Amino acid sequence: MTIDIPFIWIAFKEIIKALPITLILTIVPLLAGFLIGIGVALVRIYKMKFLYRIANGYVSFFRGTPIIMHIMVIYFGFPLLLDQLSLRFDLGIQTNKIPIILFVLIALTLAAGSYLSEIIRSGIISVSNGQMEAAYSVGMTKFQAMNRIILPQALAQSIPNFTNIFVGFLHTSSIAFLVSQKEVTGAANIVASVNLKFLEAFIAAGIIYWGITILVEGISFLLEKKVTAYNRGGVS
Amino acid sequence: MIYLQGIKKSFNQLPVLKGINLKIEKGEVVTILGPSGSGKTTLLRCLNFLEKPNAGIVQIGNIIVDSEKATKKEMLAIRKQSAMVFQHYNLFAHKTVVENVMEGLIVAKKVKKKDARHQSERVLEKVGLSDKLHHYPSQLSGGQQQRVGIARALALNPEVILFDEPTSALDPELVGDVLSVIKSIAQEGITMVVVTHEMSFAREVSNRVLFMDEGVIVEEGTPLEIFHAAKEERTRRFLQRISGESFFTPLKEQVN
Amino acid sequence: MGKAFDLMLIIEFIPTLIQYLGITLQILAASIILGLVLGIAAAIPRLYKIPILNQLVILYVSFIRGTPILIQLFLVFYGLPAILLLLFSIDITRMEAIYFVIITYAISNGAGFSEIFRAAIRAVDYGQTEAAFSVGMTSRQNFFRIVLPQAVRIAFPNMANSVIGSLKDTSLAFTIGVMDMMGRGDTLIAATAHALEVYLSLSIIYYIIVVMFEKIFSKLEKYFNRYQKADVTAVA
Numbered sequence: 001m002t003i004d005i006p007f008i009w010i011a012f013k014e015i016i017k018a019l020p021i022t023l024i025l026t027i028v029p030l031l032a033g034f035l036i037g038i039g040v041a042l043v044r045i046y047k048m049k050f051l052y053r054i055a056n057g058y059v060s061f062f063r064g065t066p067i068i069m070h071i072m073v074i075y076f077g078f079p080l081l082l083d084q085l086s087l088r089f090d091l092g093i094q095t096n097k098i099p100i101i102l103f104v105l106i107a108l109t110l111a112a113g114s115y116l117s118e119i120i121r122s123g124i125i126s127v128s129n130g131q132m133e134a135a136y137s138v139g140m141t142k143f144q145a146m147n148r149i150i151l152p153q154a155l156a157q158s159i160p161n162f163t164n165i166f167v168g169f170l171h172t173s174s175i176a177f178l179v180s181q182k183e184v185t186g187a188a189n190i191v192a193s194v195n196l197k198f199l200e201a202f203i204a205a206g207i208i209y210w211g212i213t214i215l216v217e218g219i220s221f222l223l224e225k226k227v228t229a230y231n232r233g234g235v236s
Numbered sequence: 237m238i239y240l241q242g243i244k245k246s247f248n249q250l251p252v253l254k255g256i257n258l259k260i261e262k263g264e265v266v267t268i269l270g271p272s273g274s275g276k277t278t279l280l281r282c283l284n285f286l287e288k289p290n291a292g293i294v295q296i297g298n299i300i301v302d303s304e305k306a307t308k309k310e311m312l313a314i315r316k317q318s319a320m321v322f323q324h325y326n327l328f329a330h331k332t333v334v335e336n337v338m339e340g341l342i343v344a345k346k347v348k349k350k351d352a353r354h355q356s357e358r359v360l361e362k363v364g365l366s367d368k369l370h371h372y373p374s375q376l377s378g379g380q381q382q383r384v385g386i387a388r389a390l391a392l393n394p395e396v397i398l399f400d401e402p403t404s405a406l407d408p409e410l411v412g413d414v415l416s417v418i419k420s421i422a423q424e425g426i427t428m429v430v431v432t433h434e435m436s437f438a439r440e441v442s443n444r445v446l447f448m449d450e451g452v453i454v455e456e457g458t459p460l461e462i463f464h465a466a467k468e469e470r471t472r473r474f475l476q477r478i479s480g481e482s483f484f485t486p487l488k489e490q491v492n
Numbered sequence: 493m494g495k496a497f498d499l500m501l502i503i504e505f506i507p508t509l510i511q512y513l514g515i516t517l518q519i520l521a522a523s524i525i526l527g528l529v530l531g532i533a534a535a536i537p538r539l540y541k542i543p544i545l546n547q548l549v550i551l552y553v554s555f556i557r558g559t560p561i562l563i564q565l566f567l568v569f570y571g572l573p574a575i576l577l578l579l580f581s582i583d584i585t586r587m588e589a590i591y592f593v594i595i596t597y598a599i600s601n602g603a604g605f606s607e608i609f610r611a612a613i614r615a616v617d618y619g620q621t622e623a624a625f626s627v628g629m630t631s632r633q634n635f636f637r638i639v640l641p642q643a644v645r646i647a648f649p650n651m652a653n654s655v656i657g658s659l660k661d662t663s664l665a666f667t668i669g670v671m672d673m674m675g676r677g678d679t680l681i682a683a684t685a686h687a688l689e690v691y692l693s694l695s696i697i698y699y700i701i702v703v704m705f706e707k708i709f710s711k712l713e714k715y716f717n718r719y720q721k722a723d724v725t726a727v728a
Contacts, residue, residue, distance in 0.1 A: 003574060061695075064702040066663035068674075069695040076688040080497055133286050134326035138340025138392060139316040142308075148343060153330045171560035178667065185562060198570040202563055210558035230330045230372040 004200055011191045011204040018187035019208065021101075025173035025183055028105055030166060033112025040117035042146075045124060055117075062114035068175050070107040075179050078103055104176045112169060119161040123154035156227045163220035167213050174209075184208055237262050238396055238427070243282055243292035243303070245275075252278045253289070254451040260396070263425040267438040269462075270448035271474060276431045279448070280398050283429065284318045285311040297395040316344055319389035323401040325381040327373040327388070334360065334369040337388045345392065359391045360384070363417050379410030383417055390421060397421070399430040435478060439463055447471045501689040502696070505680060509693055513701070515672040516662050519590065523597030524655060530598060531605025538610050549606065556603035561596070561661050568596040569668045593665040597658060604654050612647035613639060645716040652709035656702055663698065673697065 043055045062070065079095035086093040127150050135145035177186035184205050192201035238260040245253040252275045260266050268276045281287040282303075283294065288311070289303040296317040301310045319340070328336050337356035341347040347355070360366055363383040373381050382402055389397045402418065403411045415437055422428055422441050432438060438445050438459060445462040447455045447470075455468045466472045534552065537545035556564065569592045576582040616639050624634035666674035677694050681687045 002578065060703075061699060064699045064706075065695045066660040066698055068663050069691055069698065072691040073688065073695060076691065077497075080688060128326075130322060130324055130326035131328065134320075134322060134328065134388075135339075136286060136315055137284060137318075137320035137322075137326075137398075138388065139312065139344030140340070141312055144343050148339070149328055149330075156330065167557070171562075174560035174562045175664070177562075185560065188563075198566065199574055202566040202570060206555075206559045206563045206567060209560055209563060210555060213558035214554070230332075231374055 004197055007195070007197050007200045008204050008207075011188070011195075011197070011201045012207065014191050015184055015187045015201065015204050016208055018182055018184050019212075021181065022170070022173050022183040022185075025101070025104060025108060025176055025181070026166070026170045029108035029112040030116070030169055032105075032109040033114075033116050036109070036113030037116030037120050038151075040113060041121040041124060044117070044121055059114045059117055062111050063118065067108070067111045067172050068178065070111050071104055071175060071179060074107040074110075075100065075103045078106070100179055101176075101181060104179060104181060108169065108172070108176075111172075112165070115165055115168075116162075119158050119165065120154065123158040123161070124150055126157060127153045159220060159224040159227060163217060166216055166220075170212060170216070171209065237295070237297070238283070238429075239293070239295040239300075240283075241293040243279070243289045243294070245278055245282060245287060245289045252451055253282065256292070256451075256453060258446075258453070260427065260429065262395075262427055264444060265422045265428045265430065265442045266444045266446060267442040267459075268429065268431045268446045268448060269433075269435075269438060269474070270446075270454075274448045275451040276448045277400055280320075280400055280429060280431050283396075283398055284315050284320055286320075317395045318398060319392045319394040319396075320398040320400065321382070321385045321389050321402045323405050325373070325378070325385045325405075327381055327384055329373055332370045332372055333365060333376070333384050336373070336384055337391045340388060340392050356387070356391055359387045362390070362420075363387045377410060378406045379413045382406065382414045386414070386417055386421070390426075396427040396429060399428060399432065401431055401433065403432065403434055433478070435463075435475075447474065449474070497688060498686065499689075501684075501686050502692045505686075505690055505693040506697060508680065509673050509676055509690075510697055512671065512673045512676045513697065515590070515670070516659075516665075519593055519597065519662050519665060519670075519672065520655070520659050522594045523601055523658065526594070526598035527601025527605055530602025531609055534602055534606035535609040535613075538606065539613060553603045553607055556600055561600055562664055562667065564600055565593065565596045565664065565668060568592050568599070589669045590665070592668060593662075593670050597661065600661075601654065601658055605651070608647050608650045608654065609643070612643040612650075615646045616642045648709075648713055648716050652705075652713070655709075656705055659702060659705065660698065663694075 040055045040059060043051045044059075046052075079098070082093050082095045082098075085091060086095075131149050131153065132145055135149045140148070173183055174185035176183055177189055180186065182190070188201045188205035191204075192198040195201070238258070240256055240258040243253055243256040244251070256279055268279065270276045278287055282289045282292075283296070285294070285301075285303075285306065288306060292303050294301050294303060294314060296314055299310070299313045299317055301314055328339060331339060334353065334356050337359060338349070338352040341352040341355060342349060357366070357369065360369060363386055365380060365383055365387065368376060368380060368384075373384065376384070386397075386402070399418065403414050406414060411434070415434065418428075418430070418437070419441050430437070430442065440459075442459055444456060445459050446453050447462060447466075447468070449470050455462065455466060455471045462471065463475065466475065534549045536542070537549050569589075572592065572595065573583070573585045573587075576584055620638050620642065621634055624638045629637065662672065663674050665672050666678060669675070673694060677690045680690050684690075
């Protein structure tokens with residue numbers, strides 16, 4: 001058993017074609033999860049009746065279980081649920097025609113929502129109470145204060161956390177290969193089994209993930225510098 | 237005109253304000269003195285419902301609110317009648333100097349952005365910050381930040397400006413600048429309620445001085461009456477201690 | 493796909509699955525202990541800026557942060573035997589899968605821990621070191637008596653998060669054939685065709701374990717912080 005270095009490059013060229021699916025599986029759940037995250041964070045901060053218990057349970061459960069469970073439960077559970085509904089209300093949905101990627105996206109979105117809500121919540125809490133009082137003192141409503149004063153600062157401060165979540169979900173999307181998605185890891189697996197060159201294929205996949213991670217961290221670093229410029233002292 | 241009747245406030249069953257009655261005429265500058273824990277800052281914060289009183293009536297201008305059944309709408313209406321200058325400035329950290337001043341005009345007063353900018357620049361000129369319009373608060377000294385805070389309040393042209401110990405977080409050499417700005421506003425006839433430890437300010441600028449202790453207004457009068465002919469023993473003792481402290485401060489600093 | 497959903501099966505499966513919790517915890521414990529050793533070893537060249545070693549550690553940490561654990565697992569699984577055979581003519585192709593998992597997770601944890609240690613030691617106020625020198629301590633005394641105890645307190649919450657993350661990551665060990673809870677779940681699915689129920693049972697088990705870990709860690713954190721003033725956080 002030796003390592004076929006030239007094959008790594010061949011595998012790389014093949015596997016990188018699957019990058020768009022990996023990016024879809026990363027970005028879509030994060031964007032949708034961001035909306036859930038803001039909603040859940042506000043529900044928890046303002047302790048809205050009943051809702052906040054549900055929100056607490058949701059965040060605790062999704063953060064407390066491996067993401068592979070979310071994918072599997074939704075992958076097996078959703079079609080069952082839809083079939084039942086379809087049967088009862090005669091909707092005529094054929095669950096076997098629903099692309100699997102949709103189930104993966106739903107699962108990852110729910111997971112992303114729970115993680116993002118924690119980040120947004122701690123971001124909001126970290127903005128000092130005085131900012132809220134100052135907003136009230138000039139005559140803003142609670143909504144205006146949240147929207148114009150608190151959230152912009154909370155989100156800017158959370159950029160490093162958002163980057164971590166982005167990288168985390170980029171990596172987590174590799175789990176989707178277990179439900180036969182042809183994203184980067186899935187493609188690597190295919191290249192590996194077809195050519196019986198496992199190590200080379202996974203090295204190539206590793207390089208792709210590594211490269212994207214470094215790129216994202218670099219962009220985030222620049223973005224953070226720009227967005228939190230207001231926080232640095234010193235007269236410019 | 238401001239009118240308070242029977243304002244009561246407790247924190248965790250600990251009464252901080254025990255029924256405050258107060259009337260302030262338009263254009264009056266009222267200073268509130270008192271030892272820490274006397275309830276003076278709480279009283280100020282009850283005026284714009286940053287603290288909601290447990291009982292009593294608050295009136296600013298033509299808005300009258302019964303605090304026991306105050307709705308969000310009423311609290312907002314009261315806040316739109318007033319503005320506040322905070323001890324720790326509380327400038328909006330993510331907005332520039334001019335944006336800080338514009339914010340209330342745009343959001344609460346619904347002024348057009350362009351007009352808000354003009355008005356804000358004018359007010360900032362008045363407090364001597366025309367050259368800092370596009371700086372962020374973190375790039376300013378404490379004294380400059382507090383002058384922005386004053387401009388932000390002033391721009392709203394409120395019935396009353398509430399000052400919550402506006403100079404107590406400042407380095408000693410910056411206090412003078414801020415005080416002189418507040419003085420110049422006072423002379424324009426804007427109604428002001430000032431909680432402060434600056435005795436010279438209270439003496440020179442205010443029309444009326446209130447002395448508070450343990451949640452009640454112990455004594456009130458003109459600066460002359462309070463500083464030179466206080467009727468209450470508590471007032472006299474407090475003033476004596478304050479002047480004693482200022483006598484000893486330089487020594488203490490040397491020791492440290 | 494599967495048979496009709498049966499709620500009772502979720503409860504029935506739990507005792508079968510939980511017998512394999514031991515394997516999961518073994519993987520976790522072994523990979524954390526090895527990871528601690530590796531993490532300390534990797535933090536030293538970074539803190540003392542030892543040339544070459546410092547750069548190697550940076551590369552190591554960057555690679556681990558940059559790739560999914562699944563890819564790391566495959567790289568170790570396929571790569572380690574190849575490397576050992578190539579360099580030392582040692583044949584480990586018959587080694588049990590669980591050891592590959594432990595090695596992977598140890599390498600992964602080591603990278604994370606080294607960063608946590610480094611940040612924690614940096615976070616201790618330099619005034620503490622100056623004070624230690626001022627009362628006549630040596631560098632070594634300062635490090636072990638003054639800096640390290642405070643660094644442990646700072647590092648603890650991040651370590652706790654890492655351990656919980658690692659626990660959830662163990663759910664991927666079955667992909668190279670380890671018979672842990674997930675592996676047993678797979679065989680249960682093959683035998684009963686009740687995939688959804690199996691994954692729900694597994695979710696419940698993982699959730700309970702994670703919550704237990706969180707409870708223990710928060711107790712420990714309180715203990716470490718006993719000489720700190722309570723942080724005043726104003727929740728809006």
